[in-house]
Structure formats: C-alpha cells, structure tokens
Amino acid sequence: MTVLEVRDLYKGFGGVQAVAGISFGVAEGELLAMIGPNGAGKSTCFNMLNGQLRPDGGSVHLNGRDITGLPPRDVSRLGVGRTFQITATFGSMTVAENVQTTLIAHHRGLRGLWRPAAALHRDAAMALLERVGMAEQADRACGVLAYGDLKRVELAVALANDPMLLLMDEPTAGMAPGERVELMALTAEITRERNIAVLFTEHDMDVVFTHADRVIVLNRGKLIAEGTPEDVRANRRVRELYLGESAEAG
Amino acid sequence: MTGQIVVQFLTGLASAASLFLIAAGLSIIFGVTRIVNFAHGSLYMLGAFIAYSLTQRLAAGTAYGFWISVLLAAFVVALIGVVIEILMLRRIYRAPELFQLLATFGVVLVVQDAALWIWGPVDLMGPRAPGLDSAVDILGQRLPEYDIALIVISPVVLGLLWLLFHRTRWGILVRAATQDREMVGALGRNQAWLFTSVFFVGAFLAGLGGAIQLPKGGADLLIDLNVIAAAFVVVVVGGMGSITGAFLAAILIGELQAFAVLVLPESTLVIMFLAMAVVLVVRPWGLLGRPMGEHAPGQAAEPLLRPATPRARLAWAALIGLLLVLPLIAEDFTLTLTIEIVILALFAASLHFIMGPGGMVSFGHAAYFGLGAYGAALLATTLNTPMELALLAAPVVAGLGALVFGWFCVRLSGVYLAMLTLAFAQIAWSVVFQWYEFTGGEDGLLGIRRTPWADDRIVFYYLVLAACGVAIYAMRRMIFAPFGYAVRAGRDSRLRADAIGIDCRRFDWMAFLVAGAMAGIAGGLYVYSKGSVFPDEMSIPRSVDGLVMVLLGGVQTLSGPIFGAAGFTWLQDEISRLEYWRFILGGTIIGLVLAFPQGLGGIWRQIEALIRRRRATGIEAGR
Ligand SMILES: Nc1ncnc2c1ncn2[C@@H]1O[C@H](COP(=O)(O)OP(=O)(O)OP(=O)(O)O)[C@@H](O)[C@H]1O
Ligand SMILES: [Mg+2]
Numbered sequence A: 001m002t003v004l005e006v007r008d009l010y011k012g013f014g015g016v017q018a019v020a021g022i023s024f025g026v027a028e029g030e031l032l033a034m035i036g037p038n039g040a041g042k043s044t045c046f047n048m049l050n051g052q053l054r055p056d057g058g059s060v061h062l063n064g065r066d067i068t069g070l071p072p073r074d075v076s077r078l079g080v081g082r083t084f085q086i087t088a089t090f091g092s093m094t095v096a097e098n099v100q101t102t103l104i105a106h107h108r109g110l111r112g113l114w115r116p117a118a119a120l121h122r123d124a125a126m127a128l129l130e131r132v133g134m135a136e137q138a139d140r141a142c143g144v145l146a147y148g149d150l151k152r153v154e155l156a157v158a159l160a161n162d163p164m165l166l167l168m169d170e171p172t173a174g175m176a177p178g179e180r181v182e183l184m185a186l187t188a189e190i191t192r193e194r195n196i197a198v199l200f201t202e203h204d205m206d207v208v209f210t211h212a213d214r215v216i217v218l219n220r221g222k223l224i225a226e227g228t229p230e231d232v233r234a235n236r237r238v239r240e241l242y243l244g245e246s247a248e249a250g
Numbered sequence B: 001m002t003g004q005i006v007v008q009f010l011t012g013l014a015s016a017a018s019l020f021l022i023a024a025g026l027s028i029i030f031g032v033t034r035i036v037n038f039a040h041g042s043l044y045m046l047g048a049f050i051a052y053s054l055t056q057r058l059a060a061g062t063a064y065g066f067w068i069s070v071l072l073a074a075f076v077v078a079l080i081g082v083v084i085e086i087l088m089l090r091r092i093y094r095a096p097e098l099f100q101l102l103a104t105f106g107v108v109l110v111v112q113d114a115a116l117w118i119w120g121p122v123d124l125m126g127p128r129a130p131g132l133d134s135a136v137d138i139l140g141q142r143l144p145e146y147d148i149a150l151i152v153i154s155p156v157v158l159g160l161l162w163l164l165f166h167r168t169r170w171g172i173l174v175r176a177a178t179q180d181r182e183m184v185g186a187l188g189r190n191q192a193w194l195f196t197s198v199f200f201v202g203a204f205l206a207g208l209g210g211a212i213q214l215p216k217g218g219a220d221l222l223i224d225l226n227v228i229a230a231a232f233v234v235v236v237v238g239g240m241g242s243i244t245g246a247f248l249a250a251i252l253i254g255e256l257q258a259f260a261v262l263v264l265p266e267s268t269l270v271i272m273f274l275a276m277a278v279v280l281v282v283r284p285w286g287l288l289g290r291p292m293g294e295h296a297p298g299q300a301a302e303p304l305l306r307p308a309t310p311r312a313r314l315a316w317a318a319l320i321g322l323l324l325v326l327p328l329i330a331e332d333f334t335l336t337l338t339i340e341i342v343i344l345a346l347f348a349a350s351l352h353f354i355m356g357p358g359g360m361v362s363f364g365h366a367a368y369f370g371l372g373a374y375g376a377a378l379l380a381t382t383l384n385t386p387m388e389l390a391l392l393a394a395p396v397v398a399g400l401g402a403l404v405f406g407w408f409c410v411r412l413s414g415v416y417l418a419m420l421t422l423a424f425a426q427i428a429w430s431v432v433f434q435w436y437e438f439t440g441g442e443d444g445l446l447g448i449r450r451t452p453w454a455d456d457r458i459v460f461y462y463l464v465l466a467a468c469g470v471a472i473y474a475m476r477r478m479i480f481a482p483f484g485y486a487v488r489a490g491r492d493s494r495l496r497a498d499a500i501g502i503d504c505r506r507f508d509w510m511a512f513l514v515a516g517a518m519a520g521i522a523g524g525l526y527v528y529s530k531g532s533v534f535p536d537e538m539s540i541p542r543s544v545d546g547l548v549m550v551l552l553g554g555v556q557t558l559s560g561p562i563f564g565a566a567g568f569t570w571l572q573d574e575i576s577r578l579e580y581w582r583f584i585l586g587g588t589i590i591g592l593v594l595a596f597p598q599g600l601g602g603i604w605r606q607i608e609a610l611i612r613r614r615r616a617t618g619i620e621a622g623r
Helices: A042-049 A071-075 A095-107 A123-134 A147-160 A177-194 A204-210 A227-236 A237-241 A243-249 B003-031 B040-057 B062-088 B098-117 B145-168 B169-179 B181-186 B190-212 B223-238 B243-263 B265-282 B308-327 B332-355 B366-382 B387-409 B414-434 B457-478 B482-492 B494-499 B502-530 B540-553 B560-575 B580-595 B600-622
Strands: A003-015 A016-027 A031-035 A055-060 A080-083 A165-169 A198-201 A214-219 A222-227 B135-138 B143-144
Touching: A003 A042, A003 A198, A016 A042, A016 A198, A016 B387, A031 A204, A031 B135, A042 A165, A071 A080, A071 B494, A080 A147, A095 A123, A095 A147, A095 B482, A123 A147, A123 A177, A123 B414, A147 A165, A147 A177, A165 A177, A177 A198, A177 A204, A204 A227, A204 B600, A214 A227, A214 A237, A222 A227, A222 A237, A227 A237, A227 B502, B003 B040, B003 B135, B003 B143, B003 B145, B003 B169, B003 B190, B003 B223, B003 B243, B040 B062, B040 B098, B040 B190, B062 B366, B098 B223, B098 B540, B098 B580, B135 B145, B143 B145, B145 B169, B145 B190, B145 B243, B145 B414, B169 B181, B169 B190, B190 B223, B223 B243, B223 B265, B223 B414, B223 B540, B243 B265, B265 B387, B265 B414, B308 B332, B308 B457, B332 B457, B332 B502, B332 B540, B332 B560, B366 B387, B366 B414, B366 B502, B387 B414, B387 B502, B414 B540, B457 B482, B457 B502, B482 B494, B482 B502, B494 B502, B540 B580, B560 B580
Parallel strands: A031 A198, A031 A214, A080 A165, A165 A198
Antiparallel strands: A003 A016, A003 A055, A214 A222, B135 B143
16 A cells, blocks of 8 residues: 655756656555665655645645645644654753653644643653663753764654654664664664554665665656665666765675 | 925935944844844944044034044944954853843943943034035925935945955955854854954944934934834844845835825834834845844754752742741832832743743833733723723733734744844834823823722732732743643754644744733733833833843743842842943843853852762762
8 A cells, every 4th residue: 555655746946956756656564765866856855745845846645645735744743754864853852852742742732731741641752762772861851862862762753643654864874884774673673563654765775775675766856766675786877876885885 | 295205205315324334234243243233223322422522523613524523433433342342242152142132232231321421411412514514405395415415325335345245355254154154163263353353344334323323313322222223123124134135124214214204203113113024024034135044053952941859949939938928027118129020020931931932032022011011001091990800901912912913923033033023012112102192102101090909018019929920830830831842842943843743833923922911911010010101111121121131040941030030120229229320230231141151040050060069079078
C-alpha cells in the first residue's frame, strides 16, 4: 500500500531549478533512501513534502489524499514525522519535555492552562526515549546535548506523533561512523515494527546500502536512477556521480 | 490651492531631511552591530544643543559660522558616540540583545540629565540660519529659504553615503557585515575597529540631524524620545539596514505628516504610526529590507525553565507572609509605595509573559496598562460604574486592544515586531491625548473614587495584593502548563514547532491576549490607587519602565520581573526628589548591566552557584 505518492514535483529559487520534476512513491513499512550530491535538491524536496515550501508544480499525496500546499502543522497532524538536516529541538526544555510537548500536541492538549505539562504523557515519553537510548539523559537540557544525542531526540520526537510516514533529512549527519549505522539500524527496527514508511537522505553509503529497501538517486533536481541498493550500486551513471566516493560506495 | 499643495509638499521634503539623517545612522548601526540603539535620539538631541552653543560662539551671525557649527556639532556627537561604544557597548556585545537595549536606555537617562545640567530646563529657540533667514515666494505661497537648504541636504547626504558604502574599502566591509553575520565573527580583532567606526558614522548622522533642524525646531529636553520613535518608524518602514529605504521612508513620513496637517490636524501624531502599521502588514520587512534569519548565529541557547525549588518556595512563602503583615508594621507611605510596587510587578510580569516565554519583545506594553486604566476610569466617570465592575472591565478592554493589535504584531518577529508594538502604543496614546472631550486629553480624568468598603488604604492594599497575586500566580501556572510549553516551543524553534503541529501564530496571539489583559488589571488597579489617570500611563516612558523592570530582573527567570519592578520602583521613589535622579538611575542601570549581564534575578543564581562551589570545596577540604 503506497503511503506517499509524489508526482512531477517542481521548485525553483530565482535562477536555480532545485527540484525539476520528480516522481516516486514510498510504501508502508518501506525504507526508501534518497541519495545525491550536495545541492542535488534533497532538502528542498523534503521541505515540499511536509509543507514548509510550496511546490511550483506537481502534487503530493498522503494515503491517497492530496496534501500539496498544506502548512506543516496540518501535514504533521495527518501523520508525518520529520527530522531536520540541522537538528531542530526546543533548547529551553529537557529531553523528556521535548517529547512530551510533541505528545501533548498530538493529543490536542496544548490549550491546557492549569495542569503542569511536566506530568503529562511522561510515561509515554520515557518509553520512547528508552527506545532510542536516551532515557538516562531524559532530564538534561536539550541545549547542552552532544550532536549525536540530539539526532536521537529528534527521532523520538518524530515518532511521538504516531506517524505513518517519517521524513528524515540526513538523520546521521555529524555522528561518528559507527554511531551512524547503529542509529539507522535502530530506526529500521522501530519503523518495521510499526509499519512506518520512511524516506531518508544520507551521504554515508554504508548506511544506505545496509538499511535501505530501495534507493532513488537525485542529481540537479532530477531522478537519475532508481532501484534496489544492488541495482543502484551497479548503475553506471551513479558510479560516475559518486566517483570520488566510490571507495566508500564499493 | 496648487500653490498651497506645492509648498506643503516642499515642507514635507524639508522635514524629511533630519528624519532621514537620524534614521540612516540608526539603520547603519543596527545593520552592523545588531544593536537597537535607543540612545540614538539622545545623540540627536545633543546635536541640537551643541550646535546651539556653538552658533552662539563661533562667528555668530555669519553663514560660515553657522554651517561650521553644525558640522562641528555633528563631529562632537560622533566622538560622544565613540566614547559610548568603547566604554559601554563593547563590553556587552556578547550579552543577550535585550541587555544591550537596556544599556542604551541607561544612556538615554544619563544624557537627559547631562543636557539638563549643561543647558538648563528652558527650551532653546534655534538661531535663524544666516543668509537663509527669509522666505521665497512659490505660486503665491511663502516657503522659508532654510527649507530649501534642507531639501537639498538629504539627497546630498544620501549620495555621499552611497559613495562611502560603494567606493571605499570600509564601506564595502560594512555592507558585507550587514548582509552576512558570520563574516563579522570572522573579522577577529578588526571587528572592534569596525563597530567603533560604524558608531562614529551613525552618531555623526544623528548629531547632524539634530543640528540642522535647530533653526526650525530649536533644542529641548523632550526631543530625544519623540525623535527616536519617529526614527524607528522610518527605519522600520524603509527596512532595517537599508539606507535608501530610510531615505524613501523619511520622505513618505514627512509628506504624510505635512498633508495630514492640511486635512486633519489632529491626525499628525497618529498618521506616522498608522503608515508604519500598514507597511509592515503588507511588507513585513519594510520597503527595501530583507528577511532576517530565525535566530542570530552564535546566540546562546535559552536556559531551562524549572519550577521553583523547595528553597525558592520557602522564600516565596516568606515574602508573601511579609506582605500580609506589612500593614501592621509599616507606615502609610511605605504601604502606598508597596501598593504601587505590587501593581507594577503585575505589569512587569505581564510584559515578561510575552517577552520571556513568548520571545516577543514589546516596546509598547504600556498601551494595555493604559487601556485598562482608561477603560476603568471612563466607566467610572461617564457611567458611574462601581469600582468592582470597572476593575473587572479593565482587563476586558485591555484584552480587546491586545487582541486587535496582537493580530498584526504576531505576523512579524524580532525588531519589527517590537517596533509595531511601539507604533500601536503611540496610536493609542495619541487618541487618548487628543480626544479631549472624551478622555480629558492632557488633563486626564480625575476624582475616581474607590467604593466605600475599599476606601481604607489597608483594605485596598489587601485587594491589590490579592488581585495581583492571583494574576501573577495564574500566569506562572500557564507558563508551566501545556499552553506555556506551546508558546515556548514556538520561540525555541519555529521549524520544530510547526513540524509537530503547533499553530505558533495562534499561540503567540493568545499569549498577547493574556499579557494584555493582565496589564489591564494592573492599569485598572493603578487608577483606583491614584484616583486619576493621565495619558502618561500609556506613553513611551511607561513602556520603557516596564522593559527596564523586566530586563533588570532578568528575562530568563520568572521571579525576575517582580524583583525588577520592586527594585526599579523603589529606586525611582528614593531618588525622584533629587534634581538629577535620571542620571543616578541611568548610571545604576548601566552599572548593573555591566556587572550582571544576567539581570538582578541572575544575581541570586550567581550567589547560589558560589555557595554550591564553596560547599563543594569545603567537603573536599574536609576529606
Ligand atoms: N531558500 C533557498 N533560496 C535559494 N536557493 C536555495 C534555497 N534552498 C536551496 N537552494 C538551492 O537549491 C539547490 C538545492 O538545495 P538543497 O538544500 O535542496 O540540496 P541538498 O540536496 O539538500 O544538499 P545537501 O546534501 O548539501 O544538504 C541548491 O543549489 C541550493 O543552493
Ligand atoms: Mg540537504
């Protein structure tokens, strides 16, 4: 069953055609990797999928419903979780509070004016943090965490609104190589268990080829290849594109 | 008729000149240093006063004497600007933005009293400019020759600035620094030099603006705040950091005012702020401005907001206990002062509500204090409404105001939002000030009496204590409730808040409503504590008082605004009988900012940290 269906998406910034007509789909429980060199248009594509940017053309469907041009908060409420290339968390809150706030928002409880938020959904938040390996640091300020830990918190936050689709823009950027594979393994485990569709971008080919079910390759705003990790690895155009990284990819 | 229109048009252009100069200076300084220099109006005022003194001495009565005086005055002001930059601002560039603002408020106060001391309290009439002291005839209408000189000056200055910024290495550096913040950090040691020189140029322009308007407006002690409000409007309408934008905006505002005089003289005070509100709603970054990033790079992360520790609870209980028994031990004037402190603590706490958790700096929070005050007072004087009802109506009136103004304000962010709050406050103020039949204008509304049961000072004290206590406690609860988390989420990271489904704008708006209504409660109580109300209650100085209280107390601590209000009100009361109390107050503010960049509330934390460290070393030593 297709969760996300992207058709003919376009976006330009002034003279730059950042995304020039791409189409793909992500199925339930599938991990789809979007790879491509710097500036290929990956983040731009992500930002159109969750409503941060309005596409110049094309459409985005979530579970058959047209969500093109909806603002991010509505897209989120329809069951899309997101992590950012540069982590975005609430720095004045603890790790647990970050997750709790998301849970409160998910349960439409943000209008509460009296009962302290710290007591709400605490157990559910701790369970999520346990899952991503951040339970010990639950009461630390988000602002002081190591970057790799922040990425974990973001994963917990993205999972907190019970998504059917997870958009992860470079989930392991800035982490040590070992940590990367580990985090992505964790993500794969959780999302398979919950049957969540995942679209992620990644520069580390080890991570991509170990965990992705399918790979799409973006260059200069266009899809140049698509298929299983093996197909894509064997693809001549992809090899040319990644010549500099062929050691890592091979 | 055509003659009148043409002359009015030229008058508008002439009045745009000094507006452009001060605004250009403000804009350049902001662009490079990111400091909103509230003291820029003070530099302008100094320009006027110094030019006055110089024209009296230097070849008085000759044209070259006059123009040399004008240029020399601007130069002296530029040096004063450099001194301020080196002695004060340079030490706090790394402090939170708002603390820099607070420091510049301190400078405003100090300069006010310095000017009072040097030039005295009497308004000074500017000398006519020799050689330009008559009028020319245009289509049957008379236009002062000096106006023509002013009309010529601003495009000339604009041209010179253009050359400076496009043809010199320094100017290119300044433009690069304005556009790319990262680059400023990479400058290293040269950064200090760049900032100082930018202050020199900015202050020079402010001084020049003050000096050239001397023949038209003279010099008095009120121009600093009047002109800073106008300069903010021009800078914001033009777009922060854009000099051409400031030029266009100055002309726009100058013309609007010139023609408003013809059509509807009462509207002159409002028109400028209305224009700004309209421009900002259509173009949120001004005519030629560009969007500013969500967060300035390198800005420290917000500290955690924690509920009170057991020890802090104990301290609060002790404070409340003391306040409860105060009438038994204190004299009348202490009680009166405490009433005022408690009311202003609520005012400050309400401002803190949007500034701290909301991250929205308001330069015009007095609007809601004043709306509450006038709402209650008008109900009492026109409809004979009893006190109880009028006090309940105060937050409703203020809340409605906040709902309307807030709807526009939450569409903007940062400095632009702050300026728009200022604009709305000035609009509210000028309506109250000019609608004499309804509000009594400058004379205010008098003879507002408390209900007999609350007439006694002690009873009223308890009423104020209860109302403000409940209101402050309610805001505290809200901050720790989901609502507060939603508001804070929007401040910490818009991106993330959006992505988890929070409608940030709506929550900001509701926070505005809460803050406005709470300020309204304070305003209503204030009226009944004084028995009267004047437009001052919603003027810029009142807004600034609130800001100083919050900033002194520390934006990051919830108790901050309360201590800030207490400290500020007490200090003001102690020294207000002295002739130069502003000097002392301003000096104190500057001293505190330099000594405790985390605010008075932060002192407590610093002490606690010290105790903890002592104890830790004590334990180690004991081993
Ligand atoms: N807001 C913007 N304004 C102008 N140009 C932009 C904007 N955002 C992206 N671009 C341009 O669009 C192109 C695609 O950028 P994008 O960030 O989507 O690439 P990416 O594939 O995510 O790269 P990276 O791997 O470095 O994250 C780039 O040329 C970039 O400069
Ligand atoms: Mg990217």
